[in-house]
Amino acid sequence: VRDLEAEYVGVTSVNLTWVVNDTTSNSYVYRIEVVSGTSGRNLTSSVTKTEITELTPGTMYSFTVFAVAADGQTEGEGVSLRLYTKPSPVRDLEAEYVGVTSVNLTWAVNNSASNSYTYRIEVVSGTSVRNLTSSVTKTEITELIPGTMYGFTVFAVAADGQTNGEGVSIRLYTKPSPVRDLEAEYVDVTSVNLTWVVNDTTSNSYAYRIEVVSGTSGRNLTSSVTKTEITELTPGTMYSFAVFAVAADGQTEGEGVSLRLYTKPSPVRDLEAEYVGVTSVNLTWVVNDTTSNSYMYRIEVVSGTSGRNLTSSVTKTEITELTPGTMYSFTVFAVAADGQTEGEGLSIRLYT
Numbered sequence: 001v002r003d004l005e006a007e008y009v010g011v012t013s014v015n016l017t018w019v020v021n022d023t024t025s026n027s028y029v030y031r032i033e034v035v036s037g038t039s040g041r042n043l044t045s046s047v048t049k050t051e052i053t054e055l056t057p058g059t060m061y062s063f064t065v066f067a068v069a070a071d072g073q074t075e076g077e078g079v080s081l082r083l084y085t086k087p088s089p090v091r092d093l094e095a096e097y098v099g100v101t102s103v104n105l106t107w108a109v110n111n112s113a114s115n116s117y118t119y120r121i122e123v124v125s126g127t128s129v130r131n132l133t134s135s136v137t138k139t140e141i142t143e144l145i146p147g148t149m150y151g152f153t154v155f156a157v158a159a160d161g162q163t164n165g166e167g168v169s170i171r172l173y174t175k176p177s178p179v180r181d182l183e184a185e186y187v188d189v190t191s192v193n194l195t196w197v198v199n200d201t202t203s204n205s206y207a208y209r210i211e212v213v214s215g216t217s218g219r220n221l222t223s224s225v226t227k228t229e230i231t232e233l234t235p236g237t238m239y240s241f242a243v244f245a246v247a248a249d250g251q252t253e254g255e256g257v258s259l260r261l262y263t264k265p266s267p268v269r270d271l272e273a274e275y276v277g278v279t280s281v282n283l284t285w286v287v288n289d290t291t292s293n294s295y296m297y298r299i300e301v302v303s304g305t306s307g308r309n310l311t312s313s314v315t316k317t318e319i320t321e322l323t324p325g326t327m328y329s330f331t332v333f334a335v336a337a338d339g340q341t342e343g344e345g346l347s348i349r350l351y352t
Helices: none
Strands: 002-009 014-019 029-036 039-045 049-052 060-068 079-084 091-098 103-108 118-125 128-134 138-141 149-157 168-173 180-187 192-197 207-214 217-223 227-230 238-246 257-262 269-276 281-286 296-303 306-312 316-319 327-335 346-351
Touching (some): 014 079, 029 049, 091 168, 103 168, 118 138, 192 257, 207 227, 217 227, 281 327, 281 346, 296 316, 306 316
Antiparallel strands (some): 002 014, 014 049, 029 060, 060 079, 091 103, 118 128, 118 149, 207 217, 281 316, 296 327, 327 346
């Protein structure tokens, strides 16, 4: 026979075709010898093609075709073809780890010949394609772009290094980079304005999740730009704000970056002089914030160009060492538990 070739190679089957030009070939049958390792079997065909089934995936076979004369016994010389069946598709392809610029993939193969396989991993993003290889059923893929959608397709490759099984694919986004330069542009009594920066090339498709936590209470906000105003906060309270960049799938988040700060206390109320003496004044005031039991108070004492600051842990104070018959301005600021974040001052002016 001539021109023996595999018209189709599958996982468990092969279609062979051949040609015979003898003038008596219309009376021929054909014996096909199928050998793998030490195992062999014979098939017959009455035409110049055959489908051979029940083959083992990813295995090297030798197929030899003999033309047989009309007596059923007299054979021509055999012509052989050696090839590998395709490996079965890999199974259970998943991302064991997804990072900013790398992804770890794992998969399984149950073929009896799989110990001889290698694997080709096709990495596609937009119009960019590259191929990697692995000798085991896992791989780390590096040099990826943050916050970008990739298609990863894994092909099992037989021991000839050429015969690929059908590819199995997974699509996912790499994590965005963490945001940078998170800061409070403005801090008020019940609101905070945050800003941050992201330099990823794909950041124009990002959204941002802002996690707002105080004590055991938390909530999540979203923003489509690199800033946000957070409202409905409690005065004089410590908050942790964490900002996460979120890729275009709305699910894949970068690592959060946090900022901790206190909102400003509310201004004190009802500031008054309970007693005015020659060299001293007793002041009292009121604060209704729920967190006021943690407040301190700064009292600014000003006369002309001279000033000094006093502190009090309660909502009253005695100010001494004043000059008789002199006009003073007393301004009281509530100070949060960090000892730095002050509310707006409330003033009273009087003469000793």
